[in-house]
Amino acid sequence: MSPAPQGLDPEQLRGRLDRERPGLVNGPLTARLIQGGRSNLTYAVTDGTNRWVVRRPPLGHVLATAHDMKREHRVISALVGTAVPVPEPVLLCEDDSVLGAPFYVMEFVEGTPYRTAEQLAPLGPERTRDAVLGLVDTLVDLHAVDPEAVGLGDFGRPEGFLDRQLRRWGKQLAASRGRELAGIDELHAALGRELPVSPAPTVVHGDYRLDNVLIGEDDRIKAVLDWEMSTLGDPLTDLGLLVMYSRRLELPGSPISTTAGAVGHPAPEELIERYAARSGRDASAISWYTAFAWFKLAVILEGIHYRYTLGQTVGAGFDRIGDLVPVFIEHGLTTLQEG
Template sequence: MSPDHPPGLDLGRLRDLLDRERPGLAGGPLTGRLIEGGRSNLTYLVGDGTARWVVRRPPLGHVLATAHDMAREHRVISALHPTEVPVPRTLLLCEDEEVLGAPFYVMEFVEGTPYRTADQLAPLGAERTRDTVLNLVDTLVALHEVDPGAVGLGDFGRPEGFLERQLRRWAKQLDASRGRDLPGIDELHGALGRTLPPSPAPAVVHGDFRLDNVLIGADGEVRAVLDWEMSTLGDPLTDLGLLAMYSTPLGMPGSPVATTAEAPGHPSPAELAERYARRSGRDVGAVSWYTAFAWLKLAVILEGIHYRYTLGRTVGGGFDRIGELVPVFIEHGLTTLQEG
């Protein structure tokens, strides 16, 4: 890939736009490269030899505009920047598709490491790993303490009936990718529907809050929360449940879905919930429901990937084992709900 012509990023047109909208921001010639790791929207690192910025745009050939709403991402990050939630400073939103072929935004570059696997965390040692993950919980508490109306996000979502809509949405997603029998998944969905907890006061929900969606500094502090494409107003405990799910060891060496839970020192889901409850003052008595719901969501997502794989519609390697993970996620969901 040429640094002068990364797919989906026309550096000449980007430079013209920056010179017009943010004169003096860029000095020397621009270079750019795709940042690996994103699963949906594309993220590029752009520099002029002195400063660096990040450009975020939808995937190439995107179809569903609502799933890749750059203006929405730009809005929530811009609104949260003055708060205690660490997010990059936004610099520019461009909704003119003539520039890069799709809407995009530019934000400041933040130094930090996204830890995606237990092996990446291991060199930190058990104590630093524990502190880092607990800092992640504290950042989640800070996010959920933000008053949506006070930062201009009062209309950012529809919190009434949030959990019911979420359950319907994921059932619909599952029906769209049913290519085989999945014992237990209808039982899990039904049990979640029957035991729906009352939601606390609505908050800004990240929607995919986990360690590899944040940048961690050398001191273990969260430098920036990234990937806001699923953010909305809703039940804050859905974020906690997802974090708890990702903090549960899968017990599958070589799993194609990487988690950090097996890293020495990584706090348990119960420890994360206790930290969240103590720092936020919220009742987390129903955290097992939210964690089981997270297992369901990931099972549906993985089954969708497996279904596309069976149809020959996936690109790259590592998809052949996704299907065997789905029953594991279903079983974890059922067990979590029963234990709760």
Template sequence: MTTTDNPPGLDLERLRAHVDRERPGLTAGPLTGRLIEGGRSNLTYAVTDGASRWVVRRPPLGHVLATAHDMGREFTVLAGLHPTPVPVPEPLLLGQDDTVIGAPFYLMEHVDGTPYRTVEQLAALGPERTRGVVLSLVDTLVDLHAVDPAAAGLADFGRPEGFLERQLRRWNKQLAASRNRELPGIDELSTRLGARLPASGAPTVVHGDYRLDNVLVGPDDRIRAVLDWEMSTLGDPLTDLGLLVMYSERLPVENSPVPTSSGAPGHPDPAELISRYAQRSGRDTSAVAWYTAFAYFKLAVILEGIHYRFTLGQTVGAGFDRIGTLVPVFIDRGLTILKEG
């Protein structure tokens, strides 16, 4: 077998040998691959044999908590959703131990499409196409929340009872684990969220990180694939909507290291996204302010964790040095939304 250059965390010869055993005939020759940049959690690789292309997902290098990077869960939700109207890559092979590439992984089909991550990328489409792309994002979310979990084989994919309470506890625990500086307002935000927990409607499959740069858009401006399912579960669908609304707001931050495209000409405002979701899904969105404020709280905690690791020298790269300055902005915006909502 011809030796190929291996990207960090992926032994291509061992991968091909495993695929040939488990899926004979899938590959037609030696594999080459590259790490796809953009993610800050699980690692994603583009792999090809020169004729066909695939994608491999594995946990980050040096991962510790298997539950935080569960390849089996991602594979399961893709397998359940692939026959539905929700566009996801077809999952092809799950490797559940460390013997092949040093960590669990899965192989899925490669889907052609563009991940729009910046205002500049969307602006190049023009206002009309930008509007269409973002509204298609909402429509795809409605399709996801319309999937019957039991019919998709996902009835046991999560515990929807007490979902919001558990989510709030989880993110408070995350905050405590990385809290090493004063964060004015974050305890007030957490307390207010806990005091105003809305009553959840019927549970659905939730993505957990639904935003424009986690989907691939085709040349027809339709969503070709929803990616990055590592935070998916069964729960309250409005948590996905609240996160999408948060990413659709324009924050007073110049050159933010958190990807946003909300400033592109033609981008629908949050009120229109909420209205479209409500109209097409039939769900009551009157409590969306709570879900949006919770999204700000969750992102504040995530960003504080990144900032904490940066201060310890455990995270390097462009933009990480500015993450800490965003945390107070997210806290303040969450409080404002709750007080106004």
């Protein structure tokens, strides 16, 4: 039997499941860490017959609000039974004594998270196109959910959402700034000057892209994952991020995954048109939302680069992250000017 992964003790987990969900587990549990997540840790757990997934904050996490298990568990619990496919929640545990941090358990869903154009290639052009258009349709379904009706009426503060987001990411930039970055202050200021008027608020995912969903063998979305950034806010921020990830990045060896280069991947313009037609929302200001997505990613990447220069982040690809930041800034400025 392989050793238990760091951050999850199978015996402790089984004890809690036996107590809260007696009869659910039919034997000793084994666990493995699922690679690919950016923040919270995800484990696949099995008793030899049944499978589940466990989510917990990263080891040594500091900011509890940034890794709020209760929040993630709450949103998937609310969305079960809607048109948005989510894993069935099994258990929320806020007792740190079990695994060293709060965690939740959900059902295991069969499916593939496509992270690169190379991974999509075996599907062929038609199936790739269907999978990406399905991503748009599921986003429309998410934004059609009535937050009040599913118990999420107090899930966020939609009033002043865009202004608050812009200020939040500006502070994030200030906290991880160790070098001159041409154009980033100009981009931040321009976004502030051209703040659009938000449509009616909806549940937003916050990190909606192809590798945060599981695609089944029928090319349909089986589950939307990674709800840690979800809140109530402007739905077009989700669309802007999706459009950003649908632009081709001509960066050989980039550690940032993108599926946009796959043959059959719809152009960003088609995704925007499909979303607008199906949702009935005015997407004419989408250039602002896409530029904001470029800015947000530039800030995130600069934070990673900053920690790397301090020796706080190790691993493959981190040495190249810093070179990407100016590219993202440039895309943000260009997108805003084109809008």
